[in-house]
Amino acid sequence: xGKKILVVDDEPEQIDFASIVLEENGYVPISAANGIDGMKxxxxxxxxxxxxxxxxxxxxxxxxxxxxxxxxxxKNIPVVIVTGVARGGHFEEFMLTQGQDIPAxxxxxxxxxxxxxxxxxxxxxxx
Amino acid sequence: xxxxxxxxxAMSKILVIDDEDSIRKLLSISLIYKGYEVVTAxxxxxxxxxxxxxxxxxxxxxIKMPGMDGIEVLKxxxxxxxxxxxxxITGHGDMKSAVExxxxxxxxxxxxxxxxEALSVALKRAEEILWMKSKLRDYTSDLEAxxxxxxxxxxxxxxxxxxxxxxxxxxxxxxxRHGSVIVFNQGAENLLGYSADxxxxxxxxxxxxxxxxxxxxxxxxxxxxxxxxxxxxxxESVIISKNGEEIPVRxxxxxxxxxxxxxxxxxxxxxxxQIKRLQKELIENERLSATxxxxxxxxxxxxxxxxxxxxxxxxxxxxxxxxxxxxxxxGWGMVENNVAKISDLVTNMLIYSKDRExxxxxxxxxxxxQEVCDLMQEKARQSKIELVRDLDPSINECFLDPNGIHRxxxxxxxxxxxxxxxxxxxxxxxxxAIGTRKEGDWIRFDISDNGAGMTKEVQExxxxxxxxxxxxKGTGLGLLVTRKIVEExxxxxxxxxxxxxxxxxxxxxxxxxxxxxx
Numbered sequence: 073x074g075k076k077i078l079v080v081d082d083e084p085e086q087i088d089f090a091s092i093v094l095e096e097n098g099y100v101p102i103s104a105a106n107g108i109d110g111m112k113x114x115x116x117x118x119x120x121x122x123x124x125x126x127x128x129x130x131x132x133x134x135x136x137x138x139x140x141x142x143x144x145x146x147k148n149i150p151v152v153i154v155t156g157v158a159r160g161g162h163f164e165e166f167m168l169t170q171g172q173d174i175p176a177x178x179x180x181x182x183x184x185x186x187x188x189x190x191x192x193x194x195x196x197x198x199x
Numbered sequence: 200x201x202x203x204x205x206x207x208x209a210m211s212k213i214l215v216i217d218d219e220d221s222i223r224k225l226l227s228i229s230l231i232y233k234g235y236e237v238v239t240a241x242x243x244x245x246x247x248x249x250x251x252x253x254x255x256x257x258x259x260x261x262i263k264m265p266g267m268d269g270i271e272v273l274k275x276x277x278x279x280x281x282x283x284x285x286x287x288i289t290g291h292g293d294m295k296s297a298v299e300x301x302x303x304x305x306x307x308x309x310x311x312x313x314x315x316e317a318l319s320v321a322l323k324r325a326e327e328i329l330w331m332k333s334k335l336r337d338y339t340s341d342l343e344a345x346x347x348x349x350x351x352x353x354x355x356x357x358x359x360x361x362x363x364x365x366x367x368x369x370x371x372x373x374x375x376r377h378g379s380v381i382v383f384n385q386g387a388e389n390l391l392g393y394s395a396d397x398x399x400x401x402x403x404x405x406x407x408x409x410x411x412x413x414x415x416x417x418x419x420x421x422x423x424x425x426x427x428x429x430x431x432x433x434x435e436s437v438i439i440s441k442n443g444e445e446i447p448v449r450x451x452x453x454x455x456x457x458x459x460x461x462x463x464x465x466x467x468x469x470x471x472x473q474i475k476r477l478q479k480e481l482i483e484n485e486r487l488s489a490t491x492x493x494x495x496x497x498x499x500x501x502x503x504x505x506x507x508x509x510x511x512x513x514x515x516x517x518x519x520x521x522x523x524x525x526x527x528x529x530g531w532g533m534v535e536n537n538v539a540k541i542s543d544l545v546t547n548m549l550i551y552s553k554d555r556e557x558x559x560x561x562x563x564x565x566x567x568x569q570e571v572c573d574l575m576q577e578k579a580r581q582s583k584i585e586l587v588r589d590l591d592p593s594i595n596e597c598f599l600d601p602n603g604i605h606r607x608x609x610x611x612x613x614x615x616x617x618x619x620x621x622x623x624x625x626x627x628x629x630x631x632a633i634g635t636r637k638e639g640d641w642i643r644f645d646i647s648d649n650g651a652g653m654t655k656e657v658q659e660x661x662x663x664x665x666x667x668x669x670x671x672k673g674t675g676l677g678l679l680v681t682r683k684i685v686e687e688x689x690x691x692x693x694x695x696x697x698x699x700x701x702x703x704x705x706x707x708x709x710x711x712x713x714x715x716x717x
Contacts, residue, residue, distance in 0.1 A: 082620075084581070085536065088529055089510040096517050096526070105581070184506030187513060 075198055078119035079103045080110035080136065081154070082128045086185070090123060093187045099194070107136035114146045120198055123181075123190075125154045141174045150178040150197045154185065211326065212236045212255040216246035216272060217288070218264045222313070226259060229315060233322070243267025247275050250283070257306075257325050258285045262296045270296070273303050282332050284325035288313065370448075370468035374404035376461050390448075390470055392441035404464070407438045409445065420454055420464070429454040431466075438468060447471040493675075496667065500544065500674050507537040547676040550606075550683060557600035557687045559714045564642050565590040567601055568633050571608040575616065579631065584619045586612075587632040594637045598711040603684040604644075608633070610677040611646040611704045618650035618702060621668075641690075642710045647703035653696040661694070681706075 077099045079090045084105070091101040102117055104110035106128060114122060122140070126133035137153070140146045179193050213235045217223045220241075227237045238253045240246035243266055250258060258276055262269035273285050284306035289297045297308040306328065307321040364371050370387035374380050380402050383395040391407060405413040416431065425431045431452040437445045452466035514530025517523075572586055579586045612631060619629035627649070634645040653661070657668060662682060667673030685692045690708035 085507055085510070085533055088533065089514060092514045092517060092526055092529060096521065184509060 074098045074100045075120040076100045076102060076117060077194065078110065078113055078117065078122045080105075080107070080122065080128075080133070081125040082106060082132065083125075086125065086154075086183075090185060090190070093185070093190065094194075097191055107132035107139075110136050111139055111146075114140060114149065115143070118145075119149060121194060122149055122151045123154055124151055124177075127155070137177065138174060152179040152181055152190075152193060152197070153177045154181055154183060211257055211329070212238065212253060213257045213259060214238045214240065214246060214249055214253060214255040216240045216243065216249075216258065216260040216264070216269070218242055218261065222261070222288075226313070226318075229318065230259075233319075243269070243272045246272050247279075250276055250279060254280070254283075256283060256329050257322065258283060259288060259309075260285060261288045262293065262300065263290060270299060270303065273300055273305055277304060282329070282336075284329055286321045286325060367467075370470070371465065372404060372407070372468070373455070373463055373465040375463045378403045378405060380404050381463065382465070387468065390440070390446065390468055391438065404466075409437060409439055412436055412438075416450065416452070416466075420452060429456075435471070447475050496675055497544075501541075504537045504540045504544070507533060507540070511535075511537060544674060544676075546606075547674065547680045550603075550680045551676055555687065557603055557684065559598040559711070560601055561596050562599055562601040562604075563596055564594050564599065564604070564644070564708075565592075565635055567599075567605050568608060568635055568644070571605060571612055572633060574609065575612050578613075579616055582616060582620050583629070584616055585628070585630040587630055589632055589634040591635045591637050594635055594642060594710075597642070598714045599688065599708060600684065603687070604708070607681040607684050607706060608644065608646070610681045611644075611706075614677065614704075615646055615648035615650065615702070618648050618652070620650070622651040624699070637710060638707075640710050641707050644706040644708070645703055646705075647701060649701035652698040652700050652702055654698050658694075658696060 077094050079087050079094070079101055080103070081087050081090070082105055087103040087105070091103060094101040102113060102119065104113050110122075110124070113119070124133055124137060126137075133153070137151060140149065140151060178197055181190055181193060213230050215223055215226050215230070215237060216239075217226070218241055223239045223241070227239060230237045235257075238249050238255060240249045242264055243260075246258070246260060247267070249255075258272070260269045260272045264272075269287050273287060276283055276285050285300075286307045286309060287297070287300040287305045289300070289308050289310055291311050293310075297310075300308055306325045309317045309321050364382060364384045367384060367386050370390040371382060371384040372380060372387050373382035379400055380398045381400065383393070383398050388394055393402070408416065416434065416436065419425050419434055420429065420431045422428070425434045431450060434450045434452075436448060436450055438448050440446055448471055449469040450466055451469075452464060454464050455462045511530050511533030514533060515527055516530075518525075518527030518530050568588065568590055572588055576586060612633060615631040619631065622629060629648065629650055631646070631648045631650075634643075634647070636643040636645070662678060663675070667675035682692050685706050685708065688708050690706060692704065692706050694702060694704045696702040
C-alpha cells in the first residue's frame with residue numbers, strides 16, 4: 073500500500089494533474105478543493121503528506137496550514153506548500169507563520185508543478 | 200500728518216513794540232505772568248526786525264511811535280505773515296487810529312491806559328483766531344497730503360497695473376472700439392513674435408486669429424456660454440504668430456465699457472503649447488503603462504493556460520506509456536479545456552480590439568440564457584451554488600448577436616459564481632439568478648448573486664482595462680468585452696453591488712423584431 077497524500081487545491085485541474093502524477097508513481101492521492109474540506113480529510117484520513125496550495129480564496133491555504141500546525145492530530149504531518157509566485161519562500165513563510173509560534177512548512181514547490189521536482193521532494197520527505 | 204497745534208493755553212510768543220520803556224516793562228511782566236514768551240522792541244523798525252527774527256504769533260504795538268508808527272508796523276507785519284495777530288494799542292479816545300487799524304485787519308485794539316482785563320480779552324480773541332487758523336491750516340495741509348497720498352496711490356496702482364500687464368506671462372492684448380491694438384504686453388510679444396511697437400495703433404487685433412475665429416470669439420463674447428455676456432472665460436482656440444505658427448491658446452476676454460458705450464476689448468491668452476504637449480505625453484504614458492499592464496496580465500494568464508496544457512500533455516504521455524485509457528482521457532480533457540481557454544482569450548481580445556457591428560440574427564433570448572445556465576450548471580454545482588432561472592415567457596424571437604449575447608451572459612454568470620465562491624461567509628447558501636424581462640422595446644437580462652459583492656475600490660476599477668480580481672485566473676477582459684458587445688447592440692449595462700450582500704448586473708438590449716430596426 074502506497075503512502076497517502078492529500079492534495080488541497082481550488083482548481084480541479086491541478087488536483088487531477090497532481091493526483092495522476094502521484095498515482096502513477098505509487099502514491100495514493102486524496103483531494104480537497106478548499107481549506108475546510110482539506111482540514112476534515114487531514115484529520116479523518118491521516119495522510120502521510122499534504123500538498124497545499126497557498127493561493128486559495130479567503131486565506132484558505134494560509135488558514136489551513138496554521139490550523140494543521142495547531143492541531144495535535146495533524147501537527148506532525150509533513151506539508152509541502154504549492155505557491156503560484158516564485159518569491160524564494162520568504163514571503164510565504166512569513167504569511168504562514170506570522171506572529172505565531174508555528175514552524176515553517178517542510179517544503180515549497182512552485183506552480184507550474186514539475187512532476188520530477190514534486191516527486192523528488194516528496195520522496196525525500198517520506199524516506 | 201500731525202502738526203503741532205497752537206492752543207490759547209499753550210505758550211505763544213508775543214512781540215511788544217512800544218517806545219515807552221515803562222509800558223514795555225509793564226506789559227512784559229503781565230504777559231510773562233500769563234505764560235507768554237515776550238520779545239520787546241523800542242520802535243517800528245526794531246519791531247519789524249524782531250518780528251522777522253523771532254516770528255511771534257502775536258504782536259502788541261503802540262500806534263503812536265516816533266519813526267515808523269503802529270499802522271505802518273501793522274501793514275508790514277500783515278505782509279510778512281498774514282496769520283500773525285497784531286493788537287494795536289491806541290491812545291485814549293483815538294478812535295480814528297483804531298478804525299484804521301481794524302480796516303487793516305488788526306486783530307484787536309486796546310485803549311490806553313491798558314487794563315489787564317482788556318489785554319486778556321484781546322489776547323484770548325487773538326489766540327482763538329490763531330487756533331482756528333492753525334486748525335484750518337492743518338486741515339488744508341491734511342487735505343493736500345491726502346490728495347498727494349491718493350495721487351501716489353493712483354500712480355502706484357497704475358504702475359502696478361502696468362507692471363502686471365507688462366510682466367504677465369499671459370499675452371494681454373487690448374483693442375479700442377475700432378479693433379486697433381492699444382495694449383500689447385511682453386507676454387503677447389513672446390507669444391506672437393511681434394514687438395509692441397509693430398502693432399500698437401498699427402494693427403487690427405483680428406489679425407492674430409485664423410480666419411473665422413475672430414468672428415467666433417466675438418460671438419462668444421456677446422453670448423452667454425463662456426462666463427456670461429460681454430465676457431469670455433477659458434475659451435480654447437488658436438492664434439497665429441508673426442511667422443505663421445498656429446498656437447493653441449486659452450482665451451479669456453472682456454468687452455470694455457466707458458459710460459455704457461463699448462470702448463474696446465481686452466483678451467488674455469494663455470499659451471497651451473506646453474500643456475498640450477504634456478497632455479499628449481500623459482496620454483501616451485498612460486497608454487504605454489496600460490499596455491504594459493495588459494501584456495503582463497496577459498502573459499500571466501497565458502502562462503497559467505500553458506501550465507495546464509503541459510500538465511495535460513504529461514498526463515496524456517503517462518496514459519500512452521502505461522496504456523491506461525482513463526488516464527489518457529483525463530489528460531486529453533485537460534488539454535481540451537486549456538485549448539478552449541486560449542480560444543476564449545483570443546476571441547475576447549479580438550472582440551475588444553476591433554470595431555465591429557454585431558452579427559444580428561434571429562434568436563430566442565431565453566434560449567441563450569438556458570444554454571448558458573446549462574453550461575455553468577456543473578461549475579455551480581461544484582461550488583454548491585444554486586442556479587436560478589427566471590425567464591419571461593413573453594419574449595419572442597428577435598434580432599440579437601446570439602454569440603455575443605451568449606458570451607456576455609457566460610461572463611456575467613461566471614463572475615457571479617466566482618463572487619459566491621469568494622464570499623468569506625462559508626455558511627451562506629449562495630445562489631445565482633438569471634432573469635429575462637421584456638420592457639417595451641427593450642429586453643432586460645438580470646444576473647444577480649448573493650455572493651461577496653464589490654467594494655467601492657473594485658467598483659471604481661470595474662471597467663478598467665485588464666483589471667481583474669481573480670489574479671492569474673482572470674484576464675480583466677470579461678466585463679470590457681461584455682460592455683462592448685452590449686454597446687454595439689445599442690444597449691446599456693449597469694450594476695448594483697453591496698459588499699457582503701451581492702451584485703446584480705443588468706443588460707438592456709433593444710428588442711428588435713427585424714434586423715433593420717435601429
